[in-house]
Amino acid sequence: MTETTRRPRISHVPRSAREAAFRLITAVLIEGRMLFEADGVLEGLAPPDRARAQRLANDTLRHLARADHVLAAYLGKVPPAPVLAVLRLATVEICLGGDAHGVVNEAVALVAAMKIGGTYKGLANAVLRRVATDGPAIWDIAPPAYLPDWLRGPLVAAWGGAAVRGIEAAIITPPPIDLTAKGDPAELALAVGGTLLPTGSVRLDPGAQVSALPGYAEGAFWVQDAAAALPARLLAPQPGERVLDLCAAPGGKTMQLAAMGADVTALDLSGPRMRRVTENLTRTGLSAQVIVGDALTHQGQYDAVLLDAPCSATGTLRRHPDLPHVRQADAIADLIALQARMLDHALTLLVPGGRLVFCTCSLLPDEGEAQVAAALTRHPGLRVLPADISGVESVWHSPTGGLRLRPDHWADRGGIDGFFMIALQNG
Numbered sequence: 001m002t003e004t005t006r007r008p009r010i011s012h013v014p015r016s017a018r019e020a021a022f023r024l025i026t027a028v029l030i031e032g033r034m035l036f037e038a039d040g041v042l043e044g045l046a047p048p049d050r051a052r053a054q055r056l057a058n059d060t061l062r063h064l065a066r067a068d069h070v071l072a073a074y075l076g077k078v079p080p081a082p083v084l085a086v087l088r089l090a091t092v093e094i095c096l097g098g099d100a101h102g103v104v105n106e107a108v109a110l111v112a113a114m115k116i117g118g119t120y121k122g123l124a125n126a127v128l129r130r131v132a133t134d135g136p137a138i139w140d141i142a143p144p145a146y147l148p149d150w151l152r153g154p155l156v157a158a159w160g161g162a163a164v165r166g167i168e169a170a171i172i173t174p175p176p177i178d179l180t181a182k183g184d185p186a187e188l189a190l191a192v193g194g195t196l197l198p199t200g201s202v203r204l205d206p207g208a209q210v211s212a213l214p215g216y217a218e219g220a221f222w223v224q225d226a227a228a229a230l231p232a233r234l235l236a237p238q239p240g241e242r243v244l245d246l247c248a249a250p251g252g253k254t255m256q257l258a259a260m261g262a263d264v265t266a267l268d269l270s271g272p273r274m275r276r277v278t279e280n281l282t283r284t285g286l287s288a289q290v291i292v293g294d295a296l297t298h299q300g301q302y303d304a305v306l307l308d309a310p311c312s313a314t315g316t317l318r319r320h321p322d323l324p325h326v327r328q329a330d331a332i333a334d335l336i337a338l339q340a341r342m343l344d345h346a347l348t349l350l351v352p353g354g355r356l357v358f359c360t361c362s363l364l365p366d367e368g369e370a371q372v373a374a375a376l377t378r379h380p381g382l383r384v385l386p387a388d389i390s391g392v393e394s395v396w397h398s399p400t401g402g403l404r405l406r407p408d409h410w411a412d413r414g415g416i417d418g419f420f421m422i423a424l425q426n427g
């Protein structure tokens with residue numbers, strides 16, 4: 001649904017979770033900001049209201065296409081963007097079983113408080129009353145989700161229409177929470193009441209209170225999607241090997257490498273994000289040398305390098321439903337060029353015969369398979385190592401070498417983030 005762009009004029013502390021959710025979705029849909037960049041709007045709200053506002057915003061962004069399908073039945077003309085945002089928010093809440101009376105009243109009040117409210121509150125009231133009556137029936141037969149064209153096109157070309165429909169189905173489901181154990185994953189699964197996955201991660205239901213789990217304060221585990229836990233296992237450092245984690249923050253892979261006994265150097269450009277690596281290492285009692293620096297200019301010699309390069313993050317759509325509405329194809333072209341430069345520089349940091357794992361949490365082959373194919377052409381001495389990791393599904397093995405994971409995989413287990421990873425060896 002195309003909207004007229006106009007910023008909403010509300011600046012006080014939000015009066016309710018719904019008002020905060022409205023501001024979050026306008027930050028994403030009108031101002032083009034990611035949710036984490038807009039979370040200042042939650043300040044002043046009690047923790048339960050903050051959590052509710054985030055859930056409402058995430059639900060709305062996940063189900064936007066479905067909400068638009070419902071609204072299209074009642075809207076002759078698309079209203080200005082802030083009004084449309086309220087209608088979408090309210091439609092999603094109603095169609096997911098919220099208290100229609102309360103939702104409609106507050107939505108109309110939100111529109112009435114806008115400068116243009118006098119013109120649109122009657123429309124909001126009329127449309128939402130109809131949504132409350134007939135909307136859920138339309139919702140039930142609407143297509144579950146629809147990725148924006150800039151992303152859908154390349155994904156259909158890469159993986160086919162059926163896979164993309166599977167990805168779209170996956171992203172409307174709140175994802176489970178995966179943990180990586182510092183020690184024995186089976187013991188952790190027992191202690192926290194989670195499910196031990198074949199790849200060694202421990203899975204909890206969505207919304208689990210991680211900091212309340214036994215072992216959290218002692219640093220017995222950290223949160224890491226099951227897919228994100230695989231690159232460090234693919235690198236498989238030997239105890240004492242000098243390993244460089246080149247884009248390390250917030251440090252999930254650094255902790256894995258350190259827990260495997262490697263002599264780890266963790267580097268990242270972002271000072272604030274690197275502070276989180278230090279905090280994470282402290283909590284888990286693991287150690288690594290922590291450097292704030294540029295992966296493109298860092299010098300040194302290492303037995304192995306893990307390059308978890310900055311990317312479109314399109315593999316994490318389940319966890320970041322704001323992403324398809326903010327990221328655009330032109331920004332990804334710059335990331336692809338940066339990844340190639342990082343890969344080339346990372347290879348100069350390896351001892352002869354050293355190993356490099358390149359990975360991205362992207363669904364786009366240009367940030368995965370094609371990126372590595374180009375690197376292999378630029379570096380004739382480079383070879384692909386087998387991706388032998390226990391517990392991975394055979395369909396994850398990419399014909400180009402390495403592993404390709406998508407959010408439609410493991411649908412019966414609660415899904416998994418999208419990732420590409422490959423191990424390379426310097427000749």
Ligand SMILES: C[S@@+](CC[C@H](N)C(=O)[O-])C[C@H]1O[C@@H](n2cnc3c(N)ncnc32)[C@H](O)[C@@H]1O
Nearest residue numbers: 247248249250251252253268269270294295308
């Ligand atoms: C995909 S995230 C890394 C996630 C991390 N490996 C983990 O497992 O927790 C990419 C990281 O690259 C960092 N980055 C971006 N450009 C960089 C550069 N030129 N040098 C070093 N780090 C960079 C970002 O700050 C970001 O933390």
